[in-house]
Amino acid sequence: MSEVTSVLIAGAIALALVLHLAWLARTSRDRASAVLAVEQASIRAVIADAADVSDGTAGIITWEGSWNGRRVQVRTIVDTLATRKLPARWLSVSIIEQVAIPATFDMMMRPGSPTTFSNFDHLEHTLPKALGFPAEAVLRTDHRGARLPQNIIACHLEVFSEGRAKELLIAPKGVRIVWLLAEAQRARYGVFRQAEFGGATLDPALIERLLNSASALRDAINRAERRVA
Template identity: 40%
Template sequence: MELKGLFLLALTLGVGAFVYFVLRREQAVRAARRAGFLSSAEGLFEGRRLQMQPSGFPRLAGWHEGEEFDLQVVADSLTLRKLPALWVLVSIPVPLPTGATVNVMLRPTGLESFSNFGQLPVQIPVPPGFPEDCAIRSDAPGAVPFEAAIREVLGAVDERRLKEILVTPKGVRLVFLAEEAHRGRYLIFRDAEMGRLPLPPARLAPFLAAAKRLRRAVLQETGGKVE
């Protein structure tokens, strides 16, 4: 092989190795960022249990102000959305003495992969004073179950971030928008990476408090024991 050919081969191999190194380093940085998305919020919980989900985002369980919480992070990159979104599911998975399930979905698209909203059989008319862009489904006909408790949640958190309110016999859940993909990077480069910075505790705390109040209001309404 001529000297020029050897030089080109070496250059090609060198460039390839450099690109491979850069990509591997970027993957490692991205994985570390995702894994640490709830790191700033961990201090809000006692008895923390942390596990990594297939998406690379963490799932955190623990006790906060006397309630047992479960936090899941769900990345939604469906192309039909204006921008990919990162949702946080705040659950208190403690059974409630109710036979009814009610789900309030704000700005429904029918593509909420984190929710079983569409599987509930009964569409309930939205009461006056509820957000105009919400839909309510249940497994029982009639008025909105636990309407007063749900109204309290709507008034206690940032409605622009709130996505879902769920009450079931298995517990309660609130879903809120943690962040959206950067518009410029997504529109130009289709870069949907989210979770570059940890979730601020101040963004999470109001939803923890609202979920706690929701569960206790449901207990009071159903005659259950309030701890």
């Protein structure tokens, strides 16, 4: 084989590789766009005026809108922290309305490692648990001695009985519930270090359920505060 022929073959192989990589990148972008469109439709089935307000942070997509006359936020978060055994995809659902609570209350289930979606690890004070809280829950606040309505909160934890709800955050500006949508496929992540979640997408019924749970808890806290006042 002549030197010229060898150069031509090597060039052809290099070109084919470049074209293949470009095709893979384009296919990945198209798939991501299709998934985003499906998830936006799922969110708008519950929050008709939901708008994508994402700030460009990798792995985080944020929608905001109104639901039952209340400002709400829905966010999906891909957590690839090295401290996790497998990357996880979380769903964060928030009611962004005033809550009659004097400090931040944060309940985290099985807080074994840091997360990308919460400041739980930065809250200074761990709270003793009232009756009715899950055994795996740890409670924290940013204000020692604040009067927090644990008795009311304990009556609104049904969604935490299934093992997929991860965090309940209550602050003066709103209520948030974080739910585990999926963990990455172990085989693919182990070999290729790619976080694939098996096509797990948003379920409108789940979004509605979490909004209802967060809203009912906020209403119960505010009603109790009005009675005391």
